[in-house]
Every structure is written in C-alpha cells, then in structure tokens.
Amino acid sequence: MLKRFLSERPLRLPHLKPYVPRPSDPSIFWFNSERDDVISDVVNRICNAHETDRARLEMALNDAAFHEIRRLEKQRDEEARDRLGYWRSMVRRIGKMDDSEQRRVLHTIVTNMARDIAGNFDPRVYRFARLTAPRLIGGVMEPRRLTEGLMAGSPASLDRVLRVQGDLDHLRNLQDRGSLVFVPTHSSNLDSIVLSQALETSGLPPVIYGAGKNLFTNPIISFFMHNLGAYRVDRRIQVGLYKHVLKLYSQVMIERGYHSLFFPGGTRSRSGMIERHLKLGLLGSAVGAFTTNRVRRVDRPVWFVPTTINYALVLEAETLIKDWLTEEGQARYIIEDDEFSRIDRWFTFFRKMVGMRGGCIIRFGEPIDPFGNAVDAEGKSLTPTGRSIDAGGYVEHRGKAVVDAARDAAYTRELGEVLAERYVKETVLMSTQVVAHVLFRDLVRQTPGMDLFTRMRLRGEIGVDAATLCRELGETRDRLFALERQGRVRTSEVVKEDSPEELLERALSFWNGYHDSTAAAREGSQIVIGDPSLLLYYQNRFVPFAEDIASPEQLKAASEIERLGVQR
Template sequence: MERPPIFHFNEQRADLQRAVVDRVIAEARDPVFLLNDAAYHEIRRLEPAGKTDEALEWRKLARMLGGLDRARATEILRDKAMWYAKDVNGNFDRRVYAFASRVLPAGMSVFLRPNVVAERHPLEILRGDAMAERIVTSGAIAHIRKLAELGTVVYVPTHLSNLDSPVFAYALQAAGLPPVTYGAGVNLFTNPVLSFFMRNLGAYRVDRRLRFELYKQVLKTYSSILIERGFHSLFFPGGTRSRSGGVERKLKLGLAGTGLEAFVRTSAQGRPRKVFFVPATINYMLTLEAETLIDDWLQEQGRARYIIEDDESTRLDRMTVLARKLVQMDESCAVRFGTPLDPFGNEVDEHGVSHDHRGRPIDPLSYVVRDGKPALDHARDAQYTRELGEVVMQHYLRDTIAMPTHVVATAAFALLRRRMPSADLFSLVRRRDEIVLPWQDMHDEIERTQRRVAELERREDIVLSSAVRGATATELLNDAERALNGYHSHAILRSREQGVALLDPKVLLYYQNRLAAHGVAWEGGIAR
C-alpha cells in the first residue's frame, strides 16, 4: 500500500506556499482594500497590546495606500500574503511520526503508570497496549480506510479539549487510518509538549486574533489546496472548545467549506478528486479544562471568549495529573468515527458512491454544474456547507458516547434541581457542600438516567460506553466519584454516611451538559 500523502508533504511545502500566494493574488479584486483592511485591524490589535513598533509599520503603510497604483499595491499585497503563508505553513517530519506512533504510547504508559512494567509482558509495553486500552476507537473504520484510497478524507470531530488534536491523531494511528493535516490555534504552541509534536506532524498555525480578510483568504486557500492535493485533513467545525461541555449545536464552517471548494476546483480543472467528510466524536471520562471552560461559559452567560489564553492545557503539571488519572480507567477516552458523507451531506458507501436520503445513487457533481460545467458559486456553496453542517450535528448526537461521569452528573443535577425548584442556574452552581442527596434517591435517579440513555441507544440515537452498559447504579457512582475526585482541583461529589454530598455543582453541570442535547439532562438554555 502506498504511503499516505502527508509523508510527501515536505517535498511540496515550498510549492504549496507559492500556490497559495498566487491564488490569493489572482483572486484579489482590490489589493488596496485588502491592505487597508489588514492595516486597520492590525493597528487596533497591536497598539493596546503595547506592540507600538509593529503598529507603526502598519500606520506607515496605511498612509501611503492612497497614492499607490494597482501594480505597486499588488506587489505589497504579495509580500504580505507570502509572510502569512509562511506563518501558516505546516511541516511533517517522518522521524517524529515514527517516534510518536511506535515509541510514545509505550513511553507514556510506563511513565504515567510505572507498575505497568510489572503487570505486562515487555512486548505488550512496546506495542503501547496499556494506552490503547484507555483510548478506544469504534465506528465506520474499515469503511473510511477504503475511502481514503479513493479520495481525500476530511474529519470533522467534536471539540472539548486542547488534547483533542493529539488524541485524535493517536486514534487515527490506532485505527490504521492515515495521518492528517490540521489547523491548530497559536495558543496551543505555548505548551512545549504539544508544540513539538504539532510542529512536526502536519499541524498548520491558525491565529484567531487575525481577523482581516487577507489572512482569512490565505488560511482558506491553504486549506483548499491541501485538500485538492490529496492531503487528508481535520477541522473542528465548532470553532472553539465547547465551553459548556455540551455537544455542539452551532458550527463555524469556514474552513470546512474548503472541502467543497476543493471538490469543485478539481472537477472544473478536469481532474476530479472526491472529498469525503467524516463526522466523529471525541468523548472523555474527564476533560482537562472542564473547570476553566465552565467558568468561562458561566461568566460570559453563554457568550464564549474567542480564545482562552491560560488554562489547564498550557500547564504541564495539570496534563500530567490528568494523564495519570486516565490510565487508571479503562475506556477513559473514546473516539467514534461516524458514517462518511459527501460535501452535500449525502451518505457515501464503501465504493465512494453517494446516496440520497432514499438510498438512491446520486452524482455529487450535479450539485455544482452551471452552464454544463462545474463552477464555484460562493453563495450556493455556502448554503450547501450549512446543510452539510446540519447533517454533521445529527451524527454528533447519535455518535456521542455516554460515560459514567455524564450519567452520574445528570442524575445528581436533576436531584439538585428537584431540591431547589425555584432556583436559577447561577443559584444552583453556587451551592457547595450544602446539599446531601439520600442514597436511595441517588441510586434511583442514576438508574432512571441509565434507562433513558439505554433506550436512546436502542433507537441508535446515542452510544453507551462499556462502563455504562449493564453496570449497576452503585458501580456507576463509584466509577464517577473515583474519576472526578482524583483529578479536579477539589472533590466534586463524595459519598458520606447519610448520602452523596454535591461539593461542586458547577463541574457537575459541565459533565451533565454532554447529555443535554439528547433530552436526558437539563438544558438550562445552553447552545454550546
């Protein structure tokens, strides 16, 4: 079998950069407008941050724009576009990939759980089996493997944590799927461990502080050309991590839309390349940044900050504590790959053939033909991408994996609301170490929640983890308590003689929110 396209990435790196700039310049209707827009936004960003020298350079440029002819403006625009293309451009080091895929899982298992050496055969350790038991993969894996040979695969998973990118990369490797390119926020590069691997395993830099049109065009063009050239890709269409802990119900599809653009462009050029979208869910027993994220969501009353600069994912000590906790729990993280889709939301079979909602074969090219030829139409294609997003969100719900922490948090929060029926959300989450739920009430509510998610699974509207399916209420409570209380900065709930004490309803809210979109947990007005 041929090596995945990304193994040849560095051979195309310089040419890819030039191709991005050439296309941006060729499609720039008004170079002066693009430069003026960039100057305006950069001055507004840089001056409050105290970066006066950089802001001054942009001010100088802004003052001279009125006297430039188109040729000179285009020359300056090309220089700026090249600078941003260099900043965005990724890298793939085969040696780092070999290290990460063969050595790192075993090394992490030994480092994070030293007694694994005594418990396991040396060959099991070298294969990284201890870590494989903690990150479980499921879903349409064989199906996707075949499609990866027929076209370009674009993964669009849910987004809970800054660990999602390395976790998903590990899941791809464990499932025997080819590695991908993906955009990573520049804030992630402040973590030395994540930064090393991202810089060498296909990640390209996305600076969400840069909101001007030129940067957006460079970023989108870069993504489109990657897909056109057959590089499998990964986007988090939620845009940022889910602050509430809930399954995404609003998607930002800008970069994901480049998959459709790539399909249209290759078809128009007479070298059609199929593009397959794969929804996926990343599910954790524990989330690294749960406390920071739910704090942020509550403080902003649902209006999430665009970037959280400093949270648990930038602190190596918190990552180490979480990793130690996760390797003590079977199936502590589960990645589920959904049914592949074409760029228009139609399901695709193992031969790459699209089928409409009635199961009839359909030609995706028919969606983008104008005057008998495939052609880009930004308004039309934006609507197609929105429709794809609706289908992706439906797949998120059915492929969510319910963990013990989700079930127990849902039960506990339901009892808390029953105890305080007139309290609003903020009154509920402020109650700490004041509410003790009787054992029988907690036991009954966990069973009730478990029955509801089991019924949803029978209807194929959710998936239960093995730790939830068939477990007793006592086992679920013990699993959740053991998980929650060993990682977070303080205990979240604790068994006492008279019942279960709710020590931090705020964190319980975060974990129960994972089941809110399914109608099992309290919604509380959340959308993310």
C-alpha cells in the first residue's frame, strides 16, 4: 500500500510563495512552469500521429489493453484491483467505438501516461540537496565528522572518494548554447546520485533523468527524485504507446533545452563488462530533438557527453555477477532485493570507499554531436581534420531540413556504436580491476579446457605465489601503460602510483570485509582465490584489451578472456 502510494503520488513541499527563476538559474528551474505545456505537447503529438489512421489507432488501443491486462493479471495487487476492470471493459468496447470515441480514449490513456512519467522540480529541494547531500554522504563515510561536516567546511571525505576528470571548461562553455545529454555507463544504482554530485562539484548544470519506478518505493529517494526533475520509468509496462510517450517526453524536454541524462546500457551491467550493445530508444529521442529543432529553425543543438562511472568497489557486485551467471538472471531486469536496498551495506560500502583513496572516478568524455563528430568551444561540429561544418546538413534532403524517422533511426544506431567505442576509450581502469584481471588470468591458465561455470566453483582451490603475482602485476601494468600512451585505455592515479605490492594489498583490502564472500585472500606466501565470480566481475572491464596486455605465455588465457565478450 505504502509502496504504491509512494511510487504514484509525489511528495511535494507546500508552495507558499512561487519561486520566480532568475536568468542565471539553470534551465530546469523553469520546468514547473512548463510542465503542463510539456505534457500537452507530448499528448498532442501522439494523438495527431494517430488522427487519420483508424487501423493504427485501434491497434494502439488493443495493444495497450492486451499488455496491461496481462501485466495486471500477473501482478494481482492493489493496482490490479483498481485498473484491471477499466482495461477489460475498454478492450470489449474498442471495436464498437466510433472514431471520435477511440480518439478520446487514446487522449485519456496517453495523458495519464504522460502525467505519470513527468517529473517535478522544486528549487528549495534542489538547494537543500546541494547543500547537505555531500555532507550527509561524507558523514556516512566518516560518522565522527558528521556534525563538523554538516556545520561547515567542504566534505573532505567525498572529495577524497570522488574524482572528476574531463574537459570541464568545454562542457561549461556548451551548457548555455544547447542541450547536453549525458550518457554514462551504468554499474550501480548509486550512479545517478554520484553523477549528480559530480555535475554539481564541476559547475555543470542539473539534469533531468529517467529513474526506474522501483526506486521510488524508498521514501527518501522518492522524495528527492520526485522533486529534482527525475521522470519515472515503469519497466513493467510493455505497452507500445507507453514507450512512445516516454521517448517523446524525453525528446520534448531536450528540444526545449533541458539538459538530460540517460543510461544507454538500459540497466546496470550485470557482467561488469563495458557496455557494447546500447538501447537506442532514448538515444533516438535526443537525435529526434536535434532534427525537430532544425526543421523548426530553432537554433538549439544537442550534444552527447559519453561518460564513464568507474568504481574500485561496486555496491551490488555480488548480486549483479550472480545474475549474469544464472539463466534466471538473463530475464531479471529489475532487481529489488540487492545490496542497494540494504542500508547496512551502504554504510560498509561508503566506509570502505573513504578508507581507500580514489574509489570512484567520473570521467566526462569529449562532447559529440548526434552524428559522432567532435565539437569546438562554440558547439560547431568538426571533421576529423578540424574543419568546421554545419550539422544541420545531416537532416537535409535535397537542400531542405526534413523529419525522416527511418534516417534518424539509422543515425541513432550509428551513434550507439560510436558511444560504445567511446566507453572503451574513456573507461578508467581501477586498482581492483587490474588485480582481479591478473588473478583471473592465472586461474584460466591453471585450468585449461575448463568451462567458465566449472571455474566459478573453484572456491579456495587455486592459489598463486604472491611474489609471482606481484611480478605479473608489474608487467601487465607496464603493457597497460603502453596502451595508455597510444590513447587506447586510461588508468587511475592509484594504478599509476602504487607499487604492485601496494596495488595487491589495496585490492584485497577493498574486497574483504565488504563483499559477503572473499574474492581472494593471502594465505602464507600464496594468494588464494576465494570467489572466482567476484574476480570475474571486476576483471571483466579488461575483456576488450586482455590480449594486448598479455605475455606470450599468457596469451591463450587472455584470448579466452576476450572471448567472454563474444559468447553472450
């Protein structure tokens, strides 16, 4: 009951005196005054698209009723009791409705969907979050300093944990010239919180973003998300119209200049690998926004910022890799019972992170236009040799800017490929990942011909001499640095500065005491692999480069590791 109430009814602060945004405020401060207009724009565009085609309209209504009845019958909850009757009655009447009644029903359905999706933005909540969030997080990390942190001074703990990299001046330059769309990799439910903090500390604007409706069941998170511009995405709804409304909402917001954030991977990377196959729906909405503005001669370009979120320790690592390794995991899209929902794990996680330098690095890559081209300080698209071009040419057909859904879908597919390549280049390889890779490669070498799942059962059976491991770590890291000099990979400061022995100790210390199982532990002169699945998770970031950093003797094992990226 409470869950549903929280996820469906936004908790808002009373408005005693309406806030009038100042010109210097970020675009999102205008959102509440535009919210109804945005919703009606979305609804009108969808209704107009179905205006003249009765068959399409009838198909959309039938599809909505079919999927909703199926979902609600499975759910058997309060929502089902409320809504099932409506859909069952509607599906019986669709064929008998005349055109105007069908259009009216469509309007009602789409309006309800758009209202459910649309977010809210309260400047007071924004200011409160901006002021206290870093200190609260810092306090969780170092409880002794909570009072001190809340009273004054900068949240030193957070600064120590969270590093931001990238050409921030370039992004700050662009933020007033068009819409920035941040497209990060996705490892953890903490990502949007950490990224919001990184934007704030970097002087970048707040963004709107889609958040899974399941996250709104936590009252505190729900309150902040409802009031900081997040729009709700109910992944259980399979209705075609719903997806259309969602994409169009995102598109209209970007068209209007709201900076946005979405995770093109769609969900957290279960394997720990860098995402390669991206979901194109929301990416397409941003490409569509660029086209629509061009056709309407609105000079508000759209730029994408490939972003990587790199953790030395991932809050939900155990659940995610377990999910990837099980058949059941392939179908589980929403996990509600992972470490994210356990507050004790949050405490342990943050305390681990703060105890270790450089636990999280957010890297903002170079911004690109919707066609994968670099842009200059003014946002002009550039050729590979630095010539400036007009990106509007991409949506022209014989000299005229036109809307062409098939063309834009093709551009979006290509953009997805460009982003996947950028993720590889912008990923910052962390200490735990380097150590996990070298250990896992040794595991593969010591078990030739064994399949992945049998290896996962080798708990406490495989050991590596610590001195040998440190030597391998040093050699592997040297090859990694050679790749870094070629611009193919990036490594964290810790990976650069620590000795191999320090790297090993750091990784063991990160893992042990946080995860339920032990990834690896020292036993005398040996490092014994405790949970190969955790090593697999952390080392999977290395899948694209495994062969390039292997010695001739390690090459066979490295090839096998690279094939992990192809097999599934």
